[in-house]
Amino acid sequence: PGGSYDPETHIAYIYACNSCIEPIGLVESPKEVSDLRYISGVAGREVQILRGPGENAGADSPKPPKKRAGGSYSRLEEDDLPIVKPPYGTITAINLDKGEFVWQIAHGETPDVVRNSELLKGMNIPRTGQTTYNIGTLVTKTLVIAGEGQVTTTADHPRGAMLRAYDKATGKEVGAVFMPAPQSGSPMTYMVHGKQYIVVAVSGGPYSGEYIAYTLPSAGE
Template sequence: MCHGSGRRPRSLFPTKPPAFERQGVSEDDLIDFTPELRAEALQIVENFTLGPIYTPPTLQEPNGNRGTIALPSAGGGVNWPGGAVDADAGILFVPSVTRPSLFGLIDGTEGTGVRYHISSASGVPTVRDLPLIKPPYGRITAIDLTEGEIIWQIPHGETPGYIQAHPDLQGVDIPKTGILTQSSGLLVTSTLLFAGEGARGAPVLRAYDKRTGEIVHELQLPGGPTTGFPITYMANGQQHIVVAALDEERIAELVAFTLP
């Protein structure tokens, strides 16, 4: 029976499965490739509010607080395109991106009756043109839907070239970071998981072992990156993979592969 609307004393948090993306921002999430970059990041965030998920936007002040840095971002950890399910194995595969957003409050327009406005959903500072938040930036997570546990989690995509070539990182062992772009979608087959890097990624379609997350093969696309979900079908006794992608002139096309 419905007893009307109301409010709860606190937001509810699911206990299973664990979060597949970082929720909230703390100093532990800041870049730590080198001690110098780490120290600079700590100095930068002195002018921002950090906190757990649901930390509210803070009032932006001249020469003072510049707002709240939040994870997931305004676009979510997943948002588009969502995940893919292997119904037989009971496994959910989720592509996600660790990209923070900045939320601040500014005074409302006089005469409107609105006290404050959200000022921005972007504008997160960088550290010498490097992401403020440490990697991985893009990842794929496999979740056991029966046990509610993460089976594996891997960076999706290589380390971006601008990070590899950054002058402050020469000689530094940088782990595989994944990429800061939404995946174009996942395809699950009987043994493999296919994933592209999305419209701002590399022209490649990867095949992962869905049991372990290990890369089995990388299919190089003839033009640009993937822009849509891969699909698969059988014809004349052979399996084919088709994916939407961009050509060298950034015009949409379909690219088909025949599996051995």
């Protein structure tokens, strides 16, 4: 979804997934696939041709094979724990005039698989951020706002995700609201009759995609 830029301060606010990596390399190419000697792939797996959008989607197209060639995505983990050192996901404020980081924070609640791991029992694990791509940021006069890309269950909220707001000058979290599913697009803000709203797209797993709009209650509500 992309980051945000503040034209008044010349600071960009960028989400990055530090653990979104795949174990791929170069493998010898089958003759029926390419005349190149090596192509991208995973050693020990059958080469799989990636199809384009809409390919073989017509009503008269042949049925796909029951078992697709190749394997599924391999996560870089051991005992269900990522082998990459946290933070897994971050938001960074970058001063574009100086080319320097202003601040950087871990964005996203620690995943359940990490927090509840028997291997880490008794350890104080700070917020790790999350392994996810679908995070865009929204910058306002004083805040940076972004939702989480994974669902978690904590003592503070039921299974779901959080839409978090940070002080854009320091990166300190100043508020969060519950979302029933992960963020799937960049938040946006608008105003109607003098009242400001923030809307965000959410979806994931069995939860169908939808837009959720948030606003502060008016006096008397």
